[in-house]
Structure formats: C-alpha cells, structure tokens
Amino acid sequence: MNQTIARFDDVTMRFAQISALQNVSATLAPGKVVALVGHNGAGKTTFLKLLLGLLRPTSGSVAVLGADPAGRNASILRRRIGFLPETVTFHGAMTGRELICFFAGLKGVAAAAAVELLSQVNLEDAGSRRVGTYSKGMRQRLGMAQALLGDPELLLLDEPTSGLDPHSRHRMYETIDALRAQGKTVVASTHALAEIESHADEVILIHGGRVLAAGTLTELRGAAALPTMAKVRLRHDAAHSMPCIDANGIEMSRPAPDRLDFRIPAGHLPSFLDILATSRSWIEDIEIEPPTLDRLYQHLLAQAEEDQ
Numbered sequence: 001m002n003q004t005i006a007r008f009d010d011v012t013m014r015f016a017q018i019s020a021l022q023n024v025s026a027t028l029a030p031g032k033v034v035a036l037v038g039h040n041g042a043g044k045t046t047f048l049k050l051l052l053g054l055l056r057p058t059s060g061s062v063a064v065l066g067a068d069p070a071g072r073n074a075s076i077l078r079r080r081i082g083f084l085p086e087t088v089t090f091h092g093a094m095t096g097r098e099l100i101c102f103f104a105g106l107k108g109v110a111a112a113a114a115v116e117l118l119s120q121v122n123l124e125d126a127g128s129r130r131v132g133t134y135s136k137g138m139r140q141r142l143g144m145a146q147a148l149l150g151d152p153e154l155l156l157l158d159e160p161t162s163g164l165d166p167h168s169r170h171r172m173y174e175t176i177d178a179l180r181a182q183g184k185t186v187v188a189s190t191h192a193l194a195e196i197e198s199h200a201d202e203v204i205l206i207h208g209g210r211v212l213a214a215g216t217l218t219e220l221r222g223a224a225a226l227p228t229m230a231k232v233r234l235r236h237d238a239a240h241s242m243p244c245i246d247a248n249g250i251e252m253s254r255p256a257p258d259r260l261d262f263r264i265p266a267g268h269l270p271s272f273l274d275i276l277a278t279s280r281s282w283i284e285d286i287e288i289e290p291p292t293l294d295r296l297y298q299h300l301l302a303q304a305e306e307d308q
Ligand SMILES: Nc1ncnc2c1ncn2[C@@H]1O[C@H](COP(=O)(O)OP(=O)(O)OP(=O)(O)O)[C@@H](O)[C@H]1O
Pocket: 015, 018, 019, 020, 038, 039, 040, 041, 042, 043, 044, 045, 046, 047
C-alpha cells in the first residue's frame, strides 16, 4: 500500500517579490487528518492550491496520488480530490439541488449520488430552496457536499469552520471524523487550534512560508517538552492547611486563598499526582491542562523568533 498520498519536495512558491512558501518538504500519509496551522499569510492556502494543481511551484515538486497535480493528467487526478474553499460562493438564484447537480455534472458524478450527498450534510429539506436564502452554515454544508462529490480520497478544507456557530462547527468536525473513519485523508487549514486538536492526527505548522514543525501532536509535544499546568481548588475549611509542593521542579503559586496553581515539568505528572493523593482530603476540585496545541504553537513561534 502506498504510504504517501501527497508529498512536497523542497517546494518554493514565489509571487513576484513575495515568497509564499520556501523550501517546503512534507509528506501526507493516507487516512490521516492533518491540521495546517499558521498565522494569516503564513502560506496555508498556497500549500492547498499547490496540492490542487491550481499553482505550479516556482521550484521543487509536488506529487499527489503519485502524479503531478498541475501536470497533463490533472483533470483526472482532480476527480480524486475534494476542495472546500475558504469562502464558499454560490449562485444565490439556484436551489441547493440544482447547484449540487450542476457541480456533479462537472465532476462526472450521477445526479442521484449528488442529491444523496445533500442528505449526508443535512440539507435534504432545504434542497429545493434558493441558495440565496441559506445561512452561512448551510452554504458551508453545501460547499462540503460539493467537495465530497465523486467520493474523493483526499479532502482539502480551507478554514472549514471559519464564521460558523458552535453547532455548525461541531457538525463540521463530525463530518471530518466520519471521513477519517472511512479512510480518507483530510488536510484542514485552520486557526481554531483548540478545536482541531482532538480531531487531527498530525499537524503542519507553517510560519513565514516555512514548515516550522510537522508530526503527530504526541511527537511535537515530546520534542517541545512543555510543562503540564494544574489548578487545584481547595476545600474552604482547608484553604490554609495545604502544604507546599516543591518536589521535582514543580512550581506552585497561590492566585487566591482557595486556589493553587502548579507548573509541572514534562514527565513529572505521575509523581505530582502521587503527592496530591496524600493531600486529597483538602482538595475540592482539580483541573489538569496538558500542553495544548495553542501553547505548543506559541512555544514553537517564540523559539523560531529567538533563532532568527
Ligand atoms: N496570487 C497571489 N499573488 C501575490 N501574492 C500572493 C498570492 N497568493 C498568496 N500571496 C501571498 O502569499 C503569502 C501567503 O498567502 P496564503 O494565502 O497562502 O496565506 P494563508 O496562510 O492561507 O493566510 P490566511 O490565514 O490569511 O488565509 C501572503 O503574503 C499572500 O499575500
């Protein structure tokens, strides 16, 4: 089985004076959800456009499903790729059903299969309504149905949850999880780090057109060795009895009489929990926060700036 669905080999993409991507090498494994993260203008959309073959690299090469996405057989290859653009714009006078059937025709997909996709994104009841009357969430779901036409192996989603309400975002993540369960590869560019964290298998962090870090969250966390934070709320009657914990480099602060905050170095969480267990009669509640993707992101960016 092919262990790489797409690869970038030393890719640079220049627009006049601007280097949108510089010497980017990356591989995308099949069946994974990959989060593409980075500041505004970091190069995420350019990365997706290169995978789609909408751009040709200035230097280096891009291969998708073993072929050049901007090469001679690009139109055949593109049927195996689904794309949800950042801004979904449809002709407002057409109904959802008319639009999905129109896109199905372009992709060589039967109309019946296209209409079936409307049900998959919960738009079956709105299929006969004009798209001009759709909410942002409904338009995004129609965009997702369009991306899913032809059952593509690779889904490229450009900020799929941007501007959606919490319920619509939740549904988008359910769709992403379902795609992963079907063995699809999903690349989603996003700024919603806290949300994507529990849905992504891998992360590619792009900064100033360069890949700053890439790997699974476990690998990235391991390499960064960030501390775990813990907030302990003390029982009212025990607020002054809790002993100091200063073992193993664990740092403690007391932001309120009934609150203790701890900064636990990587690898010391088990011993911290052992220590807490001896004081548990004083404890009302504990909140443990492992290094989140957001903290990892801030850490890697700060490190990159220091290195400059
Ligand atoms: N067609 C283009 N012509 C000129 N410059 C471009 C073009 N496309 C992108 N750029 C520039 O390349 C850089 C990377 O842009 P890109 O859209 O890939 O970033 P992004 O990470 O997707 O940003 P955002 O999160 O804001 O969508 C930016 O400086 C952008 O202005």
